Amino acid sequence: MAKPGGVFCFEGEWEDDLAERGSVLPTLELLERLRSIRFIHRDTATPQELRYFLERWLTRKYSAYQVGFFALHGSPTRLHLTDSHSVGLAEIASWMSGQCEGKRFYFGSCSVLRASGTTLSEFLRETKAAMLCGFTKEVDWIESAAFETVVLNSMVNGGRVDSVERLVKSSRWAPLAQHYGFRIVYQNGRST
Template identity: 60%
Template sequence: MAKGGVFCVEGQWHRDLNDQSSVLPTLELLQRLQAIRFIHKDVATREELAYFLDRWLLRQYADFKVGFFAMHGEPSKLCLTDRDTVELDEVADMMAARCEGKRLYFGSCSILRASDARLHDFLDATGAALICGYTRDIDWVESAAFETVALQILANGDRADAVERRMGSTAWAPLASYLGFRIVYANGRTWRPDARSRVPTQAAAV
């Protein structure tokens, strides 16, 4: 059976052109493990972001139901580079009414710290099934470890709440809580892992 597809747009993280930091190795690992299939595109401007999102939403890529936004972020804002940002509302306009059934993962610091109203407006505008991501500044290695699990569940889970069910009842719950992970569903419901959870001591060595 073909594995679920992840479409990733990655911002340009650093000013130094020699820096090779990227989520690409995480995606390649998951594909080699036959956990997902993926398409990865680099974006540095809002025009590039709009172009690749438009291509992703063509019918021929319908089985790539997870949209993964890998870039720096602030509440309600994506940072494509150190100089170019785009508001969450602008991203919604780029995908307006074309994301039915899509699951959108923002691997960006603090972007899910936006208000409930703004996130629900985003879902209403795009038609996506859910939006998820982090409510705090995150560490690269910790988030990468979390995403190796979250992305494959989003891509392959039959239920929209598959990540919630898995992360809320396993050893991943403390890390999800520590990262400030949050899910907002199109039906208006939101979910966070138990706030009392803490990252296990051994996780600090990851």
């Protein structure tokens, strides 16, 4: 049996209270136990930590981890690592310039993809990634966890780069995708 594909997850600090335990880790563990994915999960609280783990992800050693999952708070074109640290999509793209051939990005972050098509196409052009997807609106934690379970599985195991698009257009998932403004942009400029 072939090894399942890989997800490299970058997770920010969700709460100011460090005793809180909210995390996407149970979602990743569920998919791994079902033998749908393999994953690497790293907490990132500063732009420097995020950049360090992005650089590690892009090494040959982790080339089987084709999906980058950004599990952070967000606002249009920005990822929030903590309440006091954020980083823009353009800066992230510059860190990975030309190194993401064939990779797929999932931004499990509120509103990050509420950006112009030009901005998102530029991110893909700069990184050379195959596609990106995520939300244009605020999302509910529980609903988005269910949704990202099927999205991540499709991104890793769907084969074609448009497998997520086929999933979110299905009668089962289309209403939730539409409700949260789920958006997909491809390297060729096409978007949903």
